[in-house]
Amino acid sequence: MSMSFAPTRAERAEHLDVPAYTSALDTWLSARPDGLVGATSPLANTDSYMAATRSLMHDLYSSGWSRYGWPEEVGGFGGSILHRAAMWELLARHGVRGMAAFEHLEVLGPTLLALGPSEFVSEVFPRFLDGTQTWAQGFSEPDSGSDLGGLRTRAVPSAGGYTLTGRKIWTSWARFARWCLVLARTGPTESRHRGITALMVDMTAPGVDVRSISQSNGHDELAEVTFDAVEVPGGRILGDADGGWKVAMHVLGHERGTFAWFRQCFLQQTLLDSLPWSEPAADGLLSEAILDLASVRAMSLAALRAEHHGALLGPRAAFTKLLLCDAEKSLYDWVLGTDPDLAVDPFDGAALERRAGYLFSRIVTVYGGSQQMQLDTIAKQVLKLPT
Ligand SMILES: Cc1cc2nc3c(=O)[nH]c(=O)nc-3n(C[C@H](O)[C@H](O)[C@H](O)COP(=O)(O)OP(=O)(O)OC[C@H]3O[C@@H](n4cnc5c(N)ncnc54)[C@H](O)[C@@H]3O)c2cc1C
Known part of the structure; x- marks a missing residue:
């Protein structure tokens, strides 16, 4: 049963109250919309888990439920993190097994909103919420996991912004991601944590290569990502240059x-x-x-x-x-x-x-x-x- 409908203005105002939102969402989920049925069916592998969660997020967005808890400027309906907390708790109770790549809504989302260039974030964030464009987190490198301050992926200034070269590893959900938040060295090596910039990198850009890593539990959501002279436009810095x-x-x-x-x-x-x-x-x-x-x-x-x-x-x-x-x-x-x-x-x-x-x-x-x-x-x- 497809159950996508936009809430009325009155419903939106009513659902800013978290208990009212929780109760209405519970009722909606109890009618087993298509996206929920898919996300609670047996999942053969990482790809089907991701596809099912994407389609659940699409349903939740078009019906408005996943828009509570996020500001209107980025496609939300207002409200707070308590709405998001209630939504995922209910989804788990109704049989959804996990968040797949949408865990990055909670890991990266607040930082994108707090420190991001508002025009770019307003453009891309609604596509994250509706399930079409997910994000990955490119921090760890083969020789810099715990020692993040020693990372070597380098971004050098170019005509249009930066040229990014290096290697990231253990990048969760990179295979499915349209965007990656990459920590790159922009200062000299010895600048350690002071010479790092956070770049928002388009994973479809020329020079990006993603190789998945097979895990012992049968899944393969982790990946190694190589950036080979990838051009990153100047406006795609999160926070300040050297403020990564x-x-x-x-x-x-x-x-x-x-x-x-x-x-x-x-x-x-x-x-x-x-x-x-x-x-x-x-x-x-x-x-x-x-x-x-x-x-x-x-x-x-x-x-x-x-x-x-x-x-x-x-x-x-x-x-x-x-x-x-x-x-x-x-x-x-x-x-x-x-x-x-x-x-x-x-x-x-x-x-x-x-x-x-x-x-x-x-x-x-x-x-x-x-x-x-x-x-x-x-x-x-x-x-x-x-x-
Ligand atoms: C399931 C999973 C998902 C992940 N997803 C992501 C992701 O999406 N993006 C991303 O960037 N990274 C991701 N990571 C990588 C993760 O952040 C790193 O694996 C972690 O930071 C450890 O780094 P490392 O693997 O290089 O190990 P190392 O830093 O080499 O550490 C090896 C061991 O040495 C110990 N050690 C190291 N330094 C010290 C010290 N100074 N004092 C005491 N003990 C020390 C560590 O505790 C560890 O036991 C993921 C990892 C896993 C397992």
């Missing part, structure tokens, strides 16, 4: 803080969905998973509220990220505890998905900055311990 570190910290504050809310929505649902397989022998693991999930839920809710009130989480987001890592790991320790054969012999599509989730949960301590780097951030920047 501030952009990176803004992004990481969201990736490690508010994003935990969006991720935990799906983890909570996995817990509920997996309960039928629970064995008494795994009750200890279950209680640990419940406690860890409750902790990350509480901390990420605090992050959402801080964002709602215009406060930046900054380095304190590292606490939330650590709790998210613990919760995801202990949830899947329990999932495996309920069915030890899962790791070696998954028996159907649902078991395969649980196994993929288990394997992914082993690497959550790495993305967005490794667990050791989060502890380092807390020690130095929050507790100000002597180094």
Whole structure:
């Protein structure tokens, strides 16, 4: 059933109230619109997961639901991050498995809006919201993951802007992305974090090459991206020239803080969905998973509220990220505890998905900055311990 309709002015005003929005969206989803049916059907691989999520986002945009929580200048209807938090929680409850590339709406979106050139962001952001043009995050390099200040991808001034040359790795969803937020060196190598600029790069430009990376869990959303003398127009700088570190910290504050809310929505649902397989022998693991999930839920809710009130989480987001890592790991320790054969012999599509989730949960301590780097951030920047 196709159910795309634009809300009336009165409905838009009413839905600025988060509980009213949540209840109306719940009713809409309960009628199982086409996009929801696709996104909750068995997903054979990364491509079908991405295609189904794209079409869900298209439905949510044309019906208006995904436009709440974003300002009108970028295609939104107003409201706050609490609308987005409610939307993804409901989607998880209605059976959607994850956000696919749209996780970058929450990782990159707030920074694009806060620091981006407003004309360009107003032009491209609605296409992100409606599912047609997604974004990727090009920070990590083969020799610069934890040590982001040492990155070597270089942007040199050219007639029209910059010429970009270098290599990024572990770039999530790059294969599907129309745009990539690339951190590039614009100062001398020894300038470290002071000589970095954040560029918004068109992934269809000549010289961009994306090679996907096969993961042990059967998915391939990660990629290695090469930029070979790619021309980037001068207006495509996010923040200031040589001000890329501030952009990176803004992004990481969201990736490690508010994003935990969006991720935990799906983890909570996995817990509920997996309960039928629970064995008494795994009750200890279950209680640990419940406690860890409750902790990350509480901390990420605090992050959402801080964002709602215009406060930046900054380095304190590292606490939330650590709790998210613990919760995801202990949830899947329990999932495996309920069915030890899962790791070696998954028996159907649902078991395969649980196994993929288990394997992914082993690497959550790495993305967005490794667990050791989060502890380092807390020690130095929050507790100000002597180094
Ligand atoms: C699923 C997934 C998705 C990702 N998506 C993206 C993405 O979209 N965009 C992007 O840019 N990157 C992405 N990454 C990359 C991720 O940010 C990096 O893998 C991470 O920052 C670690 O960098 P590295 O892999 O180079 O490891 P390294 O930096 O080489 O670290 C290796 C090990 O050494 C430890 N270590 C390093 N330095 C120190 C130190 N000073 N003190 C103590 N311990 C240290 C680390 O904790 C780690 O255990 C993703 C990674 C994963 C796993």
